[in-house]
Structure formats: C-alpha cells, structure tokens
Amino acid sequence: MQIYLPIAEVSVNAFLLLGLGGMVGVLSGMFGVGGGFLMTPLLFFIGIPPAVAVATEANQIVASSFSGVLAHLKRKTVDLRMGLVLLVGGLIGAALGVQVFNALKAIGQVDLLVKLSYVLFLGIIGALMFVESLNAIRKSRKGGRPATRRRHNWVHNLPFKMKFRVSGLYISVIPPVIVGILVGILAAIMGVGGGFIMVPAMIYLLGMPTKVVVGTSLFQIIFVTAFTTMLHATTNFTVDVVLAVLLLVGGVIGAQIGTRIGVKMKAEQLRILLAILVLAVCGKLALDLLLQPSELYSVGPAITH
Amino acid sequence: MARLFALLLLLLPASLSAEEIVLGLSRDEVAITATFDGSDILIFGAIRRDGTATLEGNLGIIVTVAGPDKPITVRRKERRLGIWINVESVEIDVAPSFYAVATNAPMSEILAPSEDAATRISISRAIRSVGRSETGSAKFTEALMRIRAANGLYQDLEGAVSVDEETLFRTSIGLPSNLTEGNYTTEIYLTRGGQIVDLYSAIIPVKKVGLEQFLYRLAHDQPIIYGLMSLAIAIAAGWIASAVFGMIRR
Numbered sequence: 001m002q003i004y005l006p007i008a009e010v011s012v013n014a015f016l017l018l019g020l021g022g023m024v025g026v027l028s029g030m031f032g033v034g035g036g037f038l039m040t041p042l043l044f045f046i047g048i049p050p051a052v053a054v055a056t057e058a059n060q061i062v063a064s065s066f067s068g069v070l071a072h073l074k075r076k077t078v079d080l081r082m083g084l085v086l087l088v089g090g091l092i093g094a095a096l097g098v099q100v101f102n103a104l105k106a107i108g109q110v111d112l113l114v115k116l117s118y119v120l121f122l123g124i125i126g127a128l129m130f131v132e133s134l135n136a137i138r139k140s141r142k143g144g145r146p147a148t149r150r151r152h153n154w155v156h157n158l159p160f161k162m163k164f165r166v167s168g169l170y171i172s173v174i175p176p177v178i179v180g181i182l183v184g185i186l187a188a189i190m191g192v193g194g195g196f197i198m199v200p201a202m203i204y205l206l207g208m209p210t211k212v213v214v215g216t217s218l219f220q221i222i223f224v225t226a227f228t229t230m231l232h233a234t235t236n237f238t239v240d241v242v243l244a245v246l247l248l249v250g251g252v253i254g255a256q257i258g259t260r261i262g263v264k265m266k267a268e269q270l271r272i273l274l275a276i277l278v279l280a281v282c283g284k285l286a287l288d289l290l291l292q293p294s295e296l297y298s299v300g301p302a303i304t305h
Numbered sequence: 306m307a308r309l310f311a312l313l314l315l316l317l318p319a320s321l322s323a324e325e326i327v328l329g330l331s332r333d334e335v336a337i338t339a340t341f342d343g344s345d346i347l348i349f350g351a352i353r354r355d356g357t358a359t360l361e362g363n364l365g366i367i368v369t370v371a372g373p374d375k376p377i378t379v380r381r382k383e384r385r386l387g388i389w390i391n392v393e394s395v396e397i398d399v400a401p402s403f404y405a406v407a408t409n410a411p412m413s414e415i416l417a418p419s420e421d422a423a424t425r426i427s428i429s430r431a432i433r434s435v436g437r438s439e440t441g442s443a444k445f446t447e448a449l450m451r452i453r454a455a456n457g458l459y460q461d462l463e464g465a466v467s468v469d470e471e472t473l474f475r476t477s478i479g480l481p482s483n484l485t486e487g488n489y490t491t492e493i494y495l496t497r498g499g500q501i502v503d504l505y506s507a508i509i510p511v512k513k514v515g516l517e518q519f520l521y522r523l524a525h526d527q528p529i530i531y532g533l534m535s536l537a538i539a540i541a542a543g544w545i546a547s548a549v550f551g552m553i554r555r
Contacts, residue, residue, distance in 0.1 A: 066543030
C-alpha cells in the first residue's frame with residue numbers, strides 16, 4: 001500500500017516502513033540503542049530526503065525509547081540518578097551540537113563530516129567492543145571464573161563523587177556529564193540518539209553493569225531526541241509525522257520484543273552482536289566514501305546566502 | 306474566441322497557415338491525497354483549420370508539462386585523499402521541478418532550432434544556469450538532466466503524441482509520486498515545417514488536500530504545536546505498546 005508523506009513529499013510503501021520500524025525497534029530494545037544510526041541511512045536508501053529522515057528519526061526514537069524504558073522500569077534496570085546526570089550533559093551537548101552543525105553548514109561539506117564522524121566513531125567503538133566481548137566469551141569457555149571488568153581506573157579518582165545505587169557505583173559525576181555532553185553533540189550533528197556511543201561508554205568508561213546500561217541509556221535518549229525533534233520541527237520544518245507514525249508503530253512493537261530477547265541473552269553475546277552490527281554499518285559507510293560513486297553529481301536545493 | 310480568430314486572420318499575412326488547437330484535458334487539477342501514487346494526465350485535442358489554410362511542411366504537435374521553477378545547486382564529487390567529496394558546485398537559477406515533452410515526431414523534424422531557442426521547449430533549453438558559474442557549467446546541467454530523468458522528473462517523450470488524420474491528437478503524461486506542489490503549465494505547440502503556428506496553454510494546479518494539506522500547513526504555520534503533537538504521538542505509542550505487551554505477558 002503506497003502512502004504519500006506530506007512533509008517528505010514522496011510516496012512510499014506503508015508496509016515497508018512498518019517493517020523497517022519493527023526491525024530497528026527489536027535492535028533498539030535488545031541493545032538500548034535508539035537505532036537511529038541504522039534507520040537514518042535506511043531512510044536515505046528508500047528515497048526520503050536526508051533532512052526529513054534525520055528529523056523524523058529523532059521523533060521515532062522518542063517512541064521506541066519510551067516503550068523500551070517502560071519495560072526496563074518494571075524490571076528495575078534503570079539507574080534514574082545516573083540517567084539524570086547524563087541528561088544534564090546531553091542537553092548541554094545537543095545545544096552545542098546544533099551550533100557546530102550550523103557552523104559546518106555555513107562552510108559546506110556538512111554531509112562529509114557527518115559521514116566521516118559516523119565511520120570514525122562506529123569503527124572505533126565496534127572494534128573495541130568486538131575484541132573485548134570475544135575475549136570475555138573465550139575466558140568463560142575455558143571454564144574459569146566469568147570475566148570481571150577492571151573495577152578501578154582513573155575515572156574513580158575524580159572529585160564530586162555521587163552514589164549510584166542501582167549501578168552499584170560510587171563515582172565522580174564529571175565522567176557521566178562529559179559522556180552526556182559528547183553524546184549530545186553527536187546526537188545533534190549525526191541525527192541519532194547516541195546510544196551506540198553511550199552504551200559502550202557506560203560499560204567501559206563508567207564501569208556500569210550491562211543490564212542497567214541499556215535501560216539508563218534509553219531513559220536519557222528519550223529526552224535528548226525529544227529536544228532534537230522540537231529543534232528540527234521549529235527551525236527546519238522537517239519532521240514528517242505520517243512517516244514517524246508508520247515507523248513508530250513498527251518500532252514500539254519491535255522494542256518490546258527486543259527487550260525480552262535482550263533479557264534472555266548473555267551480556268557477552270549481546271555485546272558481540274552489537275559490535276558486529278556497528279562494524280557492518282561502519283563498513284558500508286566507509287565503502288560509500290572510498291568507492292567511486294556511480295553518479296558523481298548530486299542535486300540539492302539552492303543555498304540561500 | 307472566433308471573433309478574435311477572425312481578427313487575427315485579417316492581421317496576419319496570408320502565407321501563414323490558419324490552424325488552431327482545440328484542447329481537452331482529462332483533469333484540471335491534481336489532488337495529492339494520503340494514497341497519492343503518481344497520476345496520469347491525458348491531453349487530447351483537435352486541430353481546427355480555416356478553409357484557406359496552406360498546409361506546407363510537416364505537422365508537429367509538441368506537448369509540454371512543466372512544474373514550478375526552483376533554483377537548485379548541483380554538486381560534483383572528486384576523489385581527495387582517497388575519499389569522494391563534493392569539490393565543486395553550480396547554482397542553477399531556473400530549473401523546472403518537473404518537465405515532460407511529448408512530440409509526434411523527432412524534435413529535429415518539427416521544431417527549428419531558432420524556435421526552440423526562443424521558446425525554450427526542449428529540456429536542455431528549459432534549464433538556465435547563472436552566468437557566474439565557471440566554464441564547465443554545461444556538465445552540471447547535463448548531470449541535472451540525467452539525475453532528474455532517472456527519477457522520472459524529466460521526461461523526453463519523442464513520438465508519444467499520436468495524431469489521427471492530421472486533426473486529432475492525444476498523449477498521456479505520467480506524473481510521478483514525488484511531485485512538488487504548485488501550478489503545472491501545460492503547453493501545446495502546433496508547428497508547420499519547424500515554425501510554431503499556434504500555442505495553447507493551460508494551468509493544472511497540483512496541491513495537497515485533506516489530511517496531507519492540514520499537516521503540511523500545521524508544520525509550517527504552527528511548528529511548536531506540530532512538534533509537541535509529534536512528541537505526544539510518540540510517547541502515547543510507546544506507552545500503549547508497553548501496556549499491551551504487559552497485558553499479554555501476564
């Protein structure tokens with residue numbers, strides 16, 4: 001069934017959008033990532049204008065994250081305190097990110113910088129996670145005691161310490177705020193929730209337990225993406241509510257299924273799957289930059305000086 | 306009309322052929338609804354002849370449908386430090402968002418180049434780039450035509466007009482689903498031996514209706530309300546899904 005999207009001004013198959021939403025929703029629930037880093041390129045691929053894809057994706061992530069977080073709240077796997085600390089950083093970061101984005105837009109080449117940052121971040125994080133979880137799986141296979149993460153590093157020697165009961169941590173608020181700011185900047189520039197960066201940062205940098213990480217990440221993502229949605233809706237008029245509804249109907253259902261799958265899986269398996277996914281998207285984007293495109297020219301709206 | 310025609314006849318030199326187009330369109334507007342998936346416009350008509358008309362040269366019927374003009378930027382990629390990036394861009398001042406040309410015979414046989422230059426009928430003439438672009442701007446307009454043709458936005462339909470008995474003609478123009486709103490100008494040129502002898506012009510408005518129009522207007526006129534509405538829908542959907550799945554689990 002074809003449906004015409006009023007803001008994107010294109011006609012697309014409604015079932016295709018429902019399916020995409022559902023697929024990305026499952027991943028969102030499983031890994032605690034918003035799924036924007038996957039969905040945004042997929043939307044480009046089916047012909048949605050990039051500006052609309054980025055803005056609408058932010059809106060859709062609000063829905064799937066909210067659905068996911070409710071499931072995690074029932075399970076008490078959300079560290080609300082940590083979430084709020086991250087959120088403070090996130091909102092500061094998102095506001096900064098919009099400034100950076102506009103500055104880059106003025107110079108031109110914003111597309112390239114967005115893609116390069118995708119490749120860089122996805123590549124580093126994917127590789128780190130892959131190696132780490134592979135080692136963890138190997139260790140547990142050998143029959144030894146399960147791998148334990150390093151409990152103390154430089155992060156634990158900073159001032160302004162705070163108790164995060166749910167995570168079982170007593171650490172400084174500085175690292176989570178900085179993580180929040182960085183993720184916020186990336187969220188605004190790359191049009192994603194930033195979960196794919198936040199989840200590993202929480203695990204490896206802050207030392208939070210994997211099960212708590214997912215719910216907490218989703219909690220923070222809701223607010224950052226809601227903020228981004230409003231920003232896009234009021235400045236660029238690029239949020240397509242019809243597209244968002246189609247994606248989020250599939251997305252929220254998928255997120256519920258994903259959350260249940262995630263609970264049943266081992267933390268190492270979950271991490272290695274996410275690592276493979278991140279590396280695959282990274283590889284695809286890197287190839288796009290490295291291989292000669294079939295069409296060297298592209299058409300865009302006129303830049304109003 | 307007839308009186309005007311008679312008046313024109315008196316004014317025109319006798320050597321000009323006295324032929325006129327009478328036109329019909331299958332639809333006088335295109336409404337973009339939620340299930341809009343492109344639309345075909347049937348353009349048909351007849352050629353009315355004065356008894357004294359001299360019929361020298363090939364008869365040509367050229368039908369053009371042009372969407373609203375929009376300025377655009379065409380960018381070219383080049384390999385720098387191993388990656389493909391945009392290195393050069395050309396601003397194109399006038400480029401129709403949609404353009405279809407249908408003819409009854411190859412363009413070169415029914416339209417003199419001088420007439421084409423004056424009326425900007427063929428696709429390449431309909432696009433105008435600005436003077437300040439560098440010498441290579443022709444490549445950019447070529448690329449624009451190539452890209453838009455691939456998207457079905459520029460259609461070169463040579464021979465798509467069928468003519469019966471040199472009098473009745475008809476053609477069908479397919480509008481794709483990715484249309485820009487606005488007034489679409491339909492023009493029918495009647496040519497004899499490459500010279501234009503009559504022109505008929507009609508406007509087909511393309512506009513969103515119903516829910517599509519409501520959402521579009523809300524997004525542009527009340528962006529804050531629209532944004533909040535989008536968020537409310539997202540939160541509600543997330544909550545409902547969670548509640549429903551919660552019940553299923555129990």
